[in-house]
Amino acid sequence: MIADPSSIDRAVTLVRDEIMPALMAIDGCIGVSCLIERDSGRCIATSAWESMETMTASESQVAPLRSRLTASVGAAGPLVQEWEIPLMHRAQPAPTGAYARLSWLQGDTANMDDSIESFRMILPMLDELPGFCSASLLVDRDTGQAVSTVVYESSAAVARTREVGQSLRNRIAQQAGLEIVEVAEFELALAHLRVPELV
Numbered sequence: 001m002i003a004d005p006s007s008i009d010r011a012v013t014l015v016r017d018e019i020m021p022a023l024m025a026i027d028g029c030i031g032v033s034c035l036i037e038r039d040s041g042r043c044i045a046t047s048a049w050e051s052m053e054t055m056t057a058s059e060s061q062v063a064p065l066r067s068r069l070t071a072s073v074g075a076a077g078p079l080v081q082e083w084e085i086p087l088m089h090r091a092q093p094a095p096t097g098a099y100a101r102l103s104w105l106q107g108d109t110a111n112m113d114d115s116i117e118s119f120r121m122i123l124p125m126l127d128e129l130p131g132f133c134s135a136s137l138l139v140d141r142d143t144g145q146a147v148s149t150v151v152y153e154s155s156a157a158v159a160r161t162r163e164v165g166q167s168l169r170n171r172i173a174q175q176a177g178l179e180i181v182e183v184a185e186f187e188l189a190l191a192h193l194r195v196p197e198l199v
Contacts, residue, residue: 003073005041011073012036012189015045019065020192023047026061028054031193035100035149035186044102044186045069048085048195055082083138083147086116088198089123090134092153098133098188099158100151103169107178109144115176119148122168126150129164131157136195146178151188158185 003011012034020032028050035044047062049055070078107115119137126135133151140146150165152158166183173180 001043001045001070001073001075001078003041003043003070003075005038007073008036008038008041008043011043011069014069014072016190019045019069020190022065023062026058028058030195032190033188033193034190035102036189037184037186041075042184042186043073043075046193048193081140083140085136085138085195086198087119087123087135087137088195089126089136090197091127092133094133094151094188094191095153097154098151098191099155100149100186100188101158101161101165101183102186103148103150103183104181105146105148105173105178106181107144107146107176109141111177112139112141112144112146115139115146115172115178118172118176119146122172125168129157129161131160151191155185155187 015032015034023029023032029047030050031048033046036042049058066078066080070076105115116137116139123135126132131153133153135148135150138147152161169180169183172178
């Protein structure tokens with residue numbers, strides 16, 4: 001969602017103190033995260049679920065929480081997307097002040113498994129980067145869309161890894177026949193995901 005930049009801190013507080021506890025009380029919810037871009041007011045709030053079935057079953061409970069969040073910060077109706085999480089790797093917990101680089105990619109639906117494998121192959125390289133915390137890949141097999149999230153311990157660590165990040169991203173795109181749609185950096189305002197290690 002896009003909120004008034006002046007309301008970002010209020011949005012994060014609401015997610016942390018009210019939305020997250022309500023979500024975690026719903027059967028099947030295994031975590032919540034919140035990424036923010038202070039200058040633009042862009043906010044990505046994510047809930048993770050044990051399965052497609054629990055996520056689908058939760059919609060009637062989640063929708064009012066989503067509406068409450070957007071109304072509280074004066075945001076337009078949010079873009080709601082559902083993703084599979086085929087890869088999740090953590091080297092260390094994300095500390096306060098962590099930042100993330102997100103890369104949106106588009107490919108052929110028939111090549112989704114190749115895209116996942118290409119991302120899996122670079123995980124050992126990410127482990128070697130200073131300040132690296134975690135990496136995940138979300139995919140939509142129906143549309144061929146994917147988004148990778150690589151978390152670093154600070155904004156400085158994100159800045160130091162921009163060049164190597166671009167190189168690895170280009171490598172994945174070339175190997176898997178993917179188009180790089182967008183790359184953006186966000187402050188990781190809330191990280192409470194219990195998605196298991198999936199490598």
